[in-house]
Each structure stands twice: as structure tokens, then as C-alpha cells.
Amino acid sequence: MRQSSSRVLQTLTPYLFLLPAGLVLLVTVFFPTAQAFLLSFTRYEYDLTQAPQWIGWANFQRLWGDPIFWQTLRQTLLYLVGVVPVLVTVPLGLAILVNRPLKGISWFRAFYYTPVILSMVVAGLAWKYLYAENGLFNQILQQLGVENGLPWLTSPKFALFSVMAVTVWKGLGYYMVVYLAGLQSIPEELYEAASLDGSDGWRKHWDITVPLMRPYLLLVGTISALSATKVFEEVYVMTQGGPRNSSKTVVYYLYEQAFDRLEISYACTIGLVLFLLILGLSFANLKLTQR
Incomplete structure (x- = not known):
């Protein structure tokens, strides 16, 4: 009897330690997620003192016919395609450069x-x-002969790419450190053997570094893709989605619907679609990792 109680206590002990963290996650993550899912099928807007009204799939039908949503979705995918390849490849080159004694x-x-x-x-x-119009970049361009510089944040052609450049600039160092940890785990003897076989310079990195760094490449690709899909702060600080919605992303559109227009239920619908998009990216990465 005493042994049975001891085994039960031993089995329950890890769960007891996890219980506080589980309660925090329940209150701050799982419950709000479930509530947002249910609100996406209701009308809850403007007067938040009124109870949500069940309207079924009406919000999804509205979303399907919302041209601004599809524009922000295309721009989010463009952000993903433009940022992720750079953040996967360039930090690896930087890590190789700084991984020298x-x-x-x-x-x-x-x-x-x-x-x-x-x-x-x-x-x-x-x-x-x-x-800015009289900022450092335009001053340099004017010195090079480009009259009046470029409308970096005020033109629909340049605004989104200008914001993407900030995301890349800020992420280079973070992913470089991730790659640096992986590079320092590769035995130096492999490079010495490659040199004896005639593989030297950047060729040895193609033959040895890239194959052995594949798990880190997948990790960086996944993290940078998820971050690019959820980009918000850069857009909010620099362009507020303008000009003419040209730099607006899905998350910024969600924020705009929820906090500027108080259309809470419609914002939850956008969030649910974004969740499904991120879930799809996660499953794609899982398949790549298994291969």
C-alpha cells in the first residue's frame, strides 16, 4: 500500500510542478484563443457593452469579399518571400566570417x-x-546625382520594401548567432580533411558547412517565416500601413479593425485565418524536417 502511494506521488509530482505554468497558459493563451474563435462567428462591435450576437459564417463571407484583406494577404506573402531568403542565407555568410580566431x-x-x-x-x-525626404539616404543619393532622392516611405512602390529592409537589418545579428553556435560544433578536422582533398576556400563550406548546418537552416527558415507573417511593429512605427494600404500587412489590418474601428468579431475572423496560415507553414516545415 505504501509502495503504491509512493508510485502515485512520484507519477503526479512532475504534473504538480507544471500546474502553475499550465494555469498561466490556460488563462493567457488557451482561453483567449477559444474566445476569439467563438467571437469570429458573432457580431461584436462598436458598442462593446452589448452581448455578442451569433451570425454564423457572415464574417467569413465578408472576409472573402474584402479586397483590402486580400491585398494585405498578398503583401504579407510578399514580405515572407522577400525577407526569409535573405535572413536564411546572409547571416550564414556573416557567421562564417566572424567564426575565425x-x-x-x-x-x-x-x-x-x-x-x-x-x-x-x-x-x-x-x-x-x-x-525622410531630407534624410541621410536621400542626401547620399542627391550627392550621387539622383535629384530629390527617392520617396522611400511615401510611394506605394517603395514603402513595403523599405520596411522589409528594416526587418532584415534587425534580424541579421540574431540569426548570425544561431548559425555561429552551429558552426562551432563542426569539428575542425573535417575542414582539414577537405583541404587535403582539394576543397578549399568557399568550396569547403559548400561541401561541409552547408550539409551539416541543414538543421540550423531549417530552424532559421521557420522562425524567420513565422516572424515575417506576423510583422506589425515596423509597419506601425514607420508607415501605419500607407500610402494607400501599400505596406499594410494582415496583422496590421487585424489591429486596425479591432482597435481603430472596434470591429472585434471581424478582427477575430482575420486572426483565425492568420492562425491557419501559420499552422500551414508549421506543417510544411515539419515535413521538411522529417525528410
Whole structure:
């Protein structure tokens, strides 16, 4: 009897330790998620003192016919395609460069990592001033002969790409550190053997580094893809979705519907579609990882 009680206590002990964290997740994550799912099938807007009214699939029908939503979805996917390849490849090259036993290399690592520790609000405001009509970038372009510079944040052709550049700039150092951890786990003997076989310079990295870094490449690809899908702060600080909705993403559109227009139920519908999109990306990454 005593042994049976001891076994039960031993089995329950890990769950008791997990219980506080589980309660926090239940209150802050699972319950709001379930509530948002239910609200997407209701009308809950403007006067928030009134109870939600069940309307079924009406919000999804509205979403299907909403041209602004489809525009923001296309721009979010463009953001994904434009940012992720750069954040997967360029930080790997930076990590290879700083993974050398050179004097003062730690200062170079700190230099590349500095943007990561900056708040996105601070970074966005700084870049907004650089992009300004009389900002540093246009002053340089004017010196090079480009009259009046470029409308970085005021033209629909440039606004989204200008915001994407900030995301890339801020993420380079973070993903470089991830790759650096992987590079330092590769035995140096492999590179020495490759040199004896005639594989030297960048060729040895193609033959050895890239295959052995495949798990890190998948990790960076997944994290950067999810981050690009949920981008918000850069858009909010720099363009507020303009001009003419050209830099508006799905998350910013969700925020606009929920907090500017108080259309809570419609915002929940947008959030549910975004959740399904992110879930699809996660499953795709799972398949790639299994292969």
C-alpha cells in the first residue's frame, strides 16, 4: 500500500510542478484563443457593452469579399518571400566570417548583434528619419546625382520594401548567432580533411558547412517565416500601413479593425485565418524536417 502511494506521488509530482505554468497558459493563451474563435462567428462591435450576437459564417463571407484583406494577404506573402531568403542565407555568410580566431573578432560579433538588442520602436523611428525626404539616404543619393532622392516611405512602390529592409537589418545579428553556435560544433578536422582533398576556400563550406548546418537552416527558415507573417511593429512605427494600404500587412489590418474601428468579431475572423496560415507553414516545415 505504501509502495503504491509512493508510485502515485512520484507519477503526479512532475504534473504538480507544471500546474502553475499550465494555469498561466490556460488563462493567457488557451482561453483567449477559444474566445476569439467563438467571437469570429458573432457580431461584436462598436458598442462593446452589448452581448455578442451569433451570425454564423457572415464574417467569413465578408472576409472573402474584402479586397483590402486580400491585398494585405498578398503583401504579407510578399514580405515572407522577400525577407526569409535573405535572413536564411546572409547571416550564414556573416557567421562564417566572424567564426575565425582573429584578433578583435568579438568586437565584430558585437557590432553585428547590436541591432538585435534595440527596441523595434527605436529602430523603426531611426530608420524613418533616415528615409525622410531630407534624410541621410536621400542626401547620399542627391550627392550621387539622383535629384530629390527617392520617396522611400511615401510611394506605394517603395514603402513595403523599405520596411522589409528594416526587418532584415534587425534580424541579421540574431540569426548570425544561431548559425555561429552551429558552426562551432563542426569539428575542425573535417575542414582539414577537405583541404587535403582539394576543397578549399568557399568550396569547403559548400561541401561541409552547408550539409551539416541543414538543421540550423531549417530552424532559421521557420522562425524567420513565422516572424515575417506576423510583422506589425515596423509597419506601425514607420508607415501605419500607407500610402494607400501599400505596406499594410494582415496583422496590421487585424489591429486596425479591432482597435481603430472596434470591429472585434471581424478582427477575430482575420486572426483565425492568420492562425491557419501559420499552422500551414508549421506543417510544411515539419515535413521538411522529417525528410
